[in-house]
Amino acid sequence: MMIDDELNPRLMIGLKKLRRYWLRIVAGACGCALVALIVSLRLPKTYRATTYIMVSESKIGADSKDSAALQLAMLPTFVPFVDNDGLIDETIKKFHLDGSPHKLSVDRFRRRNYLDVRIPKSTRLLEIRVEFPDARLAADLANALTQGAVEFNDRMNATDTSATQAFLKKQLDQTIDVLTRAEARRIKVGEDARIEDRERDLNALLAEKDELAARVSNLRLDMAQDEGKSTTLKHALANEPPTILLKKSVTADRFLDAAAGKLSPEGAPLSMTEETLNQTREDIQHDLINATASIASEGAVMQAAVARLKRVSDDISQLITRLVTLRSDIDRAEQDYEIASDAVKNASHQYQAASITVSSKSQDMKQIAPALPPERPVRPSLLLNTLAGFLAGFVVFACIALAIENRHELRRQTVLVDVGTVQAHRS
Secondary structure, X not given: OHHHHHHHHHHHHHHHHXXXXXXXXXXXXXXXXXXXXXXXXXXXXXEEEEEEEEEEEOOOOOOOOOHHHHHHHHHHHHHHHHOOHHHHHHHHHHOOOOOOOOOOOHHHHHHOOOEEEEOOOOOOEEEEEEEEOOHHHHHHHHHHHHHHHHHHHHHHHHHHHHHHHHHHHXXXXXXXXHHHHHHHHHHHHHHHHOHHHHHHHHHHHHHXXXXXXXXXXXXXXXXXXXXXXHHHHHHHHHHOOXXXXXXXXXXXXXXXXXXXXXXXXXXXXXEXXXXXXXXXXXXXXXXXXXXXXXXXXXXXXXXXXXXXXXXXXXXXXXXXXXXXXXXXXXHHHHHHHHHHHHHHHHHHHHHHOHHHHHHHOOEEEEEEOOOOOOOOOOEOOHHHHHHHXXXXXXXXXXXXXXXXXXXXXHHHHHHHHHHHHHHHHHO
């Protein structure tokens, strides 16, 4: 507060001092404003041309949930599409600005700040501003840089599409080659396996095995029956005598007995004894011999059948194992062929949809509101420069007036001090 109280009187004193010079100060300020106006009129005019590029996601394919936020975050990535030395150099040469009278190069173009690329807040736009002394050239440069950026983006998308198609074509060729090899292997495995012939052989062996098993079973049953019969015959043979004694009497026949009575009424009856082979024993022995022969024959046949049955069983086992192995090889070959076929289908689909796939992941750049030649320059601003000249002149001349007034006041104080000193010496 004390400082403010001290400053206010000083400010009022300063304003009082300037009051006597206000006409001179205003005149000087007007002169400065006139000079600023004249200089502004003589300065080269600079025109600003503005155009916009809209960066949007491809319309092909499904939009992601975060696509809008991602686009806003990735917008600075697209600034170098416009603001790059190669495009600037190409544009300079296109409009022959590297020759007289401009004699521009990329370095001079940048040092003079002809190009300014901005990203308006909360938009998907790139704002391209070109400031140039020529209004038409400013618009042409803005449009040329914009079109160059759009074409560069299109070329990048086309290059990505071609590279993707070439890569997918290579993959397709590889999958086709794998499919060809898988098909050849499948055919070769099928031909070498001869599954049908082996199955016919297996069926024949199985039928033969069944027949041999039934025959062995029948032979065992017959042998058991013959062995039982042989045992029974042996017991019967042991109980039968080799010979039989037959005693014949005349009295056994009534006619002979009547005739003998007539010849010798008082004589003894006539009789005789006869020994013969036991026919029953002979029949039993014959049956025993036949049974023994049958047992021997059936045993030999059964041994041969059992040996053949074992060989057939071994052959069946080996053939079944071989068939399982061959079927496994065929199934593996079929599976490899199916996998290769699916891979070819997928690769073919991806190759055919390559352009759509790449385009769905690309960003589109389109120019909107092409730049037109501006009618008014942005620099120099006559009103702003004149006002700045007036204010600068007012401040300068006010300072000069204060300096002059302070100098006069200092001199007066010096004279008063000198007079006071002289008077003091005289007294």
